[in-house]
Amino acid sequence: MDKKKSSSLSGVKEIARRANVSIATVDRVIHNRKGVSQETKDKINEIIKEIGFQPNILASRLASKKTNRFLVIIPQSAENEYWEACNKGIDRSYAEIKQYGISVDKRFYDLDNKQSFVKLVDSTSIVPYDGVLLAPSFFDEGVRLASRCKENNIPLVFVNSDIPGEDSLSYIGPDLYKSGRQAASLINFGIQKGKVLIVNISKEIDTYHHLLRKEDGFRAYFNDLPSKQPALIKLDIRDTREEIIEKMVDECLQQHPNIEAVFVTNSRVRVIARYFEKQHIDKILVGYDVIKDNVHYLKQGVIDFLIGQKPEEQGYRGLTSLFQHTVIGTNIPKYCFMPIDIITKENVEFYRN
Amino acid sequence: MDKKKSSSLSGVKEIARRANVSIATVDRVIHNRKGVSQETKDKINEIIKEIGFQPNILASRLASKKTNRFLVIIPQSAENEYWEACNKGIDRSYAEIKQYGISVDKRFYDLDNKQSFVKLVDSTSIVPYDGVLLAPSFFDEGVRLASRCKENNIPLVFVNSDIPGEDSLSYIGPDLYKSGRQAASLINFGIQKGKVLIVNISKEIDTYHHLLRKEDGFRAYFNDLPSKQPALIKLDIRDTREEIIEKMVDECLQQHPNIEAVFVTNSRVRVIARYFEKQHIDKILVGYDVIKDNVHYLKQGVIDFLIGQKPEEQGYRGLTSLFQHTVIGTNIPKYCFMPIDIITKENVEFYRN
DNA sequence: CTGAAAGCGCTTACAG
DNA sequence: CTGAAAGCGCTTACAG
Structure with missing residues (x-):
């Protein structure tokens, strides 16, 4: 059922013909390279506009043999x-874009070990890269890397935080703030008049801030509620050992x-x-992230709601954004907030991270 | 920062060199075209495996000048x-794939007028197309179109129903069934001991069935609930005029x-x-679809939950699947269920259809 | 400032 | 059954 494309009357060749120049000159104008007289440039630009020329990216990439390298730094x-999941999203993006001559270097650090991040950031040169995807779990080193990117004019995309x-x-x-609000609204929908407990569990101070x-x-x-405001109790647990948490x-x-x-x-x-x-405790329980253990307790009815943050999509979009910005020249929005997904026993089977 | 790709040692040329044949013969084997001796074929296939050859789709499409046409039939x-939103998703997909020489014909019917669908289906020849994307709002004609696709061996993708x-x-x-369960679970989380009303509003019998x-x-x-089972009242409204509904x-x-x-x-x-x-009525209210009016009442607090069905993504995935199946040769899952999105006042601002 | 020619990796007639 | 050659739309040295 495939058809042959009619020979393009809207390519560089046609522009060259109309402008009475060579296609090399057309190419120079398209890419804003110097060495073209203003007159020729104007003429060509006009024709480009007139016929609504859009360069064939497939052909362009094929001919140029350009390669772009991206650096990924995540836990x-x-x-x-x-x-x-985030890593998987990056791979999915890569599978789609590798045709274009993209290569990706991944570096991983240990989320429970700030030093591993410090070492990684300090030992990695960003100079060979055309873009960096960073999950900046630790603040100070994240800032350091960001300024190095800025100095070298290398686009930087943050994921997750x-x-x-x-x-x-x-x-x-x-x-994060709004996802907290969401959790509150769900709990508020279900409670009668009891108290509500907030539990923060984290060892590293940087993650605690999140x-x-x-x-x-x-x-x-x-606080914004006009009426019923339940008492809020808070429990900070700066330890991740289960016995400690339980106690x-x-x-x-x-x-x-x-x-x-x-x-x-x-x-x-x-x-x-x-x-x-x-302990057979039956309370409304709300938490984060659609991971195996949590899904288990969701299905058991122990957890009522999970809030999902789409790690796979974060990874996918992260690398894709870098590609689109660098290769296609797409405008990338400064902020791309993930949806705040509400997961229950009933919809978890359809959920995509 | 762009680099030059090193000349590929894994393309058809390299295979041809190793097999001591011309690249035309390699091409024949790659595409399973006849006219190659079994011996040569085996040799080439082995080399393909050995070097893990993956054809460059960019170059392939550029050289072949193949065009694929897809037909879209939606309300x-x-x-x-x-x-x-569905239409927008289709456009977004098209923007990504048009580089590959894809063209798309869209036909629209009137959701409130079965005849418009009948006429459309009867008057449209599917023969020139390499794939059909169909929202089969009406059953019988949907079946007719499906069998015509089958006869002509044209891949068909259903969206929305x-x-x-x-x-x-x-x-x-x-x-649909599971999304109904989801709605029930949300209502069950919020109610005390009152009754629950189910309202179906639709004129056309086909949509009523959905x-x-x-x-x-x-x-x-x-029914599956072990304990508390509220009384369920049902109201069928086979009319879409607001006065009638209100009454x-x-x-x-x-x-x-x-x-x-x-x-x-x-x-x-x-x-x-x-x-x-x-009427200043304050009851728990749950419904479908993130559209402007509904979002308004969600923000007002009149609607408690909306269930989203991702129409934009349905359109996007619909066309993309057709493309991937036809052009890339990807395996497409027979069923791609949308997530059952739960939308509230708190997360609606981050929602993507 | 400009153009002719070669080439990207693959496909397609055409000739044998 | 097989190969040489032209070409897809663009880019890149190189020469002038």
Whole structure:
């Protein structure tokens, strides 16, 4: 059923013919290269406009044999489904764009070890790259890398968390504050008159700060409420060992017997869920991230809602943005916030990260 | 920062060199064209495997000058935001693939006028096309078109609603039954002990059948509940005039004073919302589709939840699937269910259709 | 400031 | 059954 394309009357050849110049000259004008008289340039530009010329990117890439290298710096995905998904998204993007002569170097750091990030940032030269995709889990080194990109005029895209104020091509990730509000609104829809517990679990101070942004949004929602404002209890756990977490939650629940709902500000909600299941505790439980353990407890009915942040899509969009900006010349929005996905037992089977 | 690609040692040329044949023969083997001795064929295939040859699609398309035409049949998008979004998704896909020599013909029918669909299907020849994207709002004619596609060996993709049993390349759209379950679960999370009203609004019998699938899922959720099973009231409105709808809802609410939540099985939830707002009725209200009016009432707090069905993505994926199947040779999944998106006042600003 | 020619990796008649 | 040659739309040295 395939047809042959009619020979193009809108390519460089046609422009050259009309302008009475060679196609080399047309090419110079198209790419704003110097060495063309203003007169010829004007004439050619007019014809380009007239026939609505759009260069054939396939042919262009094929002929130029240009290659672009991108650098990706994200957390290790071993044993971390969230970052595994992000990594997968990057691969999916790469599969689509590699035809265009793109190569990608990935570097991974350990999310639980700030030093691994420091070392990585310090030991990696960004000079050979045409773009950098960075998950800046740690602030100071993120800033350092960002300024190096700026000095070298290399486009930089942040995924998953932003470094506000730094000069980046784009930020692709969640609006943490608003996702906290969302969690609050769900809990508010379900509770009667009990208290609500907020649980932050994190060891590294940098990640703890991210959790605080969610907590802020969560609190703000209730503050903005005209009527019923439940009491909010807060529990900070600066340790990720399960026994410690369980113990602290246990104590807290003893102390506040009428807690009706619990909001865990990250994917560690699985630990609380496990504890609830063991102890046969039945409270509204809301947390983050569609990872295996969490989905298990969602299906069990222990977790009521998960908030998804689309890690796969973040990775996909991150690399794709770099490609589109560099190769296609597309305009990339400065902020690309992920949707705040609400996942329940009923829709989880259709969810795409 | 762009680099030159090193001359490829993995293309047809290299294969030809190693096999001691011309590249024309290599090309014949790659495309399974006849006229090659078994011996040569085997040798070439081995080399292809060995060097992991992957044809350069850019070069292939450029040289072959092949064109593919796709036919799109969907409802008119004038005054219908849902189908406008689908149409937009198709355009977005087209923008990405047109480089490859793709052309798309769109035909629109009137969703409120079955005859327009009948006429369209009967008057359109599918023969010139390499693929058809169809939103089969009306059953019988959908089946007719599907069999014509089958006869002519033209791949067919359904969007938004399926015709089960018909031989299609893919279905891309919602799982209606499960989305009804989702609505039920949200309502169940919020209600205390009142009754629940189900409202189906539709004139055409074919679309009414779609609504019933959602109602089935909705009822099934409550049936599966071990404990609390609220009374379910049902209201069928086979008319789309607002006065009629308001009157019938009004009567129903009179008759059942303790209705606590209302589930409207399509985007007409806006009409109920308008009525609720006018009458200062405060009940849980859940409906479908992220369109302007519904979003307005969501933000007002009149509608509690909207269920989104990603019309834009349906359109995008529909055309993209056709392209990938026909041009790239990708395997397309038979079913691509859209996620069941839960939209609230808090996350609607980040929602992408 | 401008053009002729070769080439990107693949496909397509055409000739044998 | 097989190959030499031209060409897709563009880019790139090179020469002038």
